[in-house]
Amino acid sequence: MQLEIRGLTKRFGTFTANDHIDLTIEPGEIHCLLGENGAGKSTLMNMLYGLLDPDEGQVLLDGKPAKFATPGDAIEAGIGMVHQHFMLVPVFTVAENIMLGREQTRGLGVLNRASAAALVRELSDKYKLAVDPASLVQDLPVGVQQRVEILKALANNAEVLILDEPTAVLTPQEIDELMSIMDSLRNNGTSIVFITHKLREVKAIGDKITVIRRGKVVGTTEPTASEPDLAEMMVGRGVKLVVDKDEPEVGDVALDVKNLTVIGTRGTTVVRNVSFDVRAGEILGIAGVQGNGQTELVKALLGLVRPASGQIQLEGRTISRHGPRQVLEEGIGYIPEDRSHDGFVSSFSVRENLVLDLYKHDEFSRGLALNQQAMTTNAQQRIEEFDIRTQSMNSSVSALSGGNQQKVVVARELSRRLKVLIASQPTRGVDVGSIEFIHQRIVAERDKGTAVVIVSTELDEIFALSDRIAVMYDGRIVDIVSPDILRDEIGLLMAGGDAKGAAAPEERSGSGATAAGTAGFDEETAKNA
Amino acid sequence: MSTVTSLRTPDATDTVRDPAEMQRRVKLTVTLLLVSAIIFYFWWTIDDEQVFYLLSGERTRDTVPGEISTHPVTLTCGIVVLVAAVAAALGLMRHGATTLISMLVVGLAFLLCFVVWAYSDLDVAFKPWITNPLPGTFAVATPLVLGALAGCLCERAGVINVAIEGQFLAGAFFASVVASLTYSAGAGLLGGIIAGIGISAMLALFSIRYLVNQVVLGVVLVVFAQGLTNFLLDQIPNDATIKAYLNEPPKLQDIAIPGLSDIPLIGEAMFDQTILVYLMYAAVVFVTFVMFETRWGLRVRAVGEHPKAADTVGIKVRRIRWQAVLLAGVFAGLGGAYYTVGSTGSFDKNASSGNGFIALAAVIMGRWHPLWATFAALFFGLMSSLRNQLSLVDKIPSELLTMTPYLATVVAVAGFVGRVRPPAADGEPYVKS
8 A cells, every 4th residue: 555645734833743744655665754852753643643633734545535533544544553652551461452442242242352362363473473362461571562562553454554663662682573573564565654763773674764854854865875864864963973982080989789679569579689889980871671670770779769678888888778868968960761750840940940959958048948049040050051942941841842851950960069970861852962962961970070870771872871881681780791792792681691692592582583684784783883 | 600690699689578568467467466356355355155146037035046155256266366467477468369368257257256245245134136237238238339330330431430429319319209200119210320320421521521620520519419409309398298299209129039038148138139239239240241341341441541542443532431431320320229219218318428438439449340349338238237236235335336337448448458550541531632
């Protein structure tokens, strides 16, 4: 099926999210949609899937105009979508999720679970997507949940499959596997729209690349285009893909974690016997797929959860039993992974958010009252220093773009004298310009002699910043390695295997099967590492 | 060398105790020790050698009651609970069926000893006998179960229903009016159902269409139903001939099911009841089946857990929610009818006296599952039934007794149910972005 988009436009108030977008997707083609966060890729796809009404323009299927008022219409027309945040009901089984909306029944609306399970098995055999129809979705790893999402679309006989940032949550091995799935779908005649902001991936798998910037198509190119060229198209100016940094001048041990174990809210052990240290003036990157204990480890370091056992020492003093306030006062800075949840109060102004954990200091308080004058001076300085793009210091943080919101958090945390900086996903959902800036500031903080811990699921970020890399899997630190390790090796570690090639059996067979299909991709990754 | 360390790591972490689990263990042990202490106190203070009980039939001059020897029974129960406390202290009481059964045994042992204590050493000439609390249990629990089913249906679809009490009141009033007008108790049930659906429609309209905060909305609807029924009741002239047509309904008659009603202990309680109680049984089966085995039920649970996921597969979220809330009105309205045609007859102000909120508690205690909610409602029914019985025995102040069912519910919800996970999108209106 050929899918053509003509002049599709969507406005939210005065903001034009999509401005006359034209796009043609040929049958059996993997068409990459490349663009930064907030460029309007998801808006476009949501219009295509009937979740948003376009203000102008039309969609043509095999040359005939089509109109999708609801996702139901889009599904009917043969369009399937795998959303960035999975649209799966966690407490349902795989079969229930796949049958939802097009349920197999025995008549009178009574569910026929057996036939639903049979359909899942049939599809998963046909497309080589192994899943157990009876397992609960919430018990499955994200990679498998994604397979369920793809199966769900295929069960609806999708001829055009939209994959919205599908690789964000996957390990490098799972990404390889996804690539080979996409490859086999393409060979079966399914067209795929692959949305991403990762250059390596579009080059590895794409047949055609369309770049979107600020709601407009800036160009269509072939996957042979070089990475710097693609980056320039995507951002609109030349981008440095590497962070400038010198060799670290390493000092004494600043943060020392010994045998730390944390038990999660559900009673399962989420951090298992973790030990590491970070020295002043170095950056330790903690790599790992989302959900392998990094979040809980950081929470324990901050005193947000009490560890079940183990010790945390800051410059030789034990802080394992400190609460968050004490931890902050000891000189630990914290950039949380979910800034809108833990990083700021979105309805407060930029000025107020810049002193959110400093208001008690003499500098900003006068007895019980706040020192408004000092807060204003502070805000002026920080906005200038960190290039925070805001209409005024009094506009609320919620009005800022993701990158500028993150700069507010970074500015606040770096405005204290720090011994240790803990940054969790410091550039998630942030535009490339801000990423560059935040990375530079973190390196500058390191050079001031601060020990830095970066937790990131993005390997690019880990490689760009780290002086040493700790890899977490299933709550453990599997290994601590130097950043000149190969990308593939670290991928194996992230999946719980051994970097020297002795991977756990299941990962071994998985990546082995896909190796042939994505040989080009592997080369690419190796080069980048 | 490195292999040895990596092999040893799991052992090292497995010995680490979860603080939350330890806390639970301590709490459970202390509670059980306290319970056994109270039972031993009963054993120590009771003077009577035996108390009498009669589990079925009328008490006449010739009836020979059963006997309970007070001291052996209380002592045995005390020891059983003590053993359970020791097991809890040793960490044997984990989550699971065995624990559930042991907790049930402990609960029953405590109730038995409490009743024995309450009926012993009475300084009256005519000694009361312990009677079967179950018939009362089923009677009191019927509206609660129906209300809880309504709650489950709404909340599984993602609409919080605090207005069950309002549905009860409206159902009770209109059941009485319709039954009086038609002189048919069965038609009264229909009136109750329609009133229940009416309140449901308001709940759905304001919560699904106008996105009003659902807890506030529920409370407002309760107050609205109170005001409306009181107002309409006051409009009925105090003239016997007119009143007969408006608020003197015929009551539902007990129907004994041949065979089943002769089962000892539970026969009379379960199978010699009004049609409303049998409808309640059917409703429990119906709601459980519909919710878990049908296409519609799957969709209801999907819109309550992840409405956006349901939307992306072409399910009309708001429509499903409307349907669920309206269907809930049927059961809540039937529950309300219990308070007039199902029991006392004519409607009095505030006829359901807050039981709608107990039904809501049963929903939570039953973890949003119709079957468990039914058991929770029966538990409250048992407590109420015991209270009614014990109020005849002058051992405990009646004001204190009145509190017990509510207190027991709060303790049960807080202590034994603990933190439960409601449907993920419960109370969140669905707005397309």
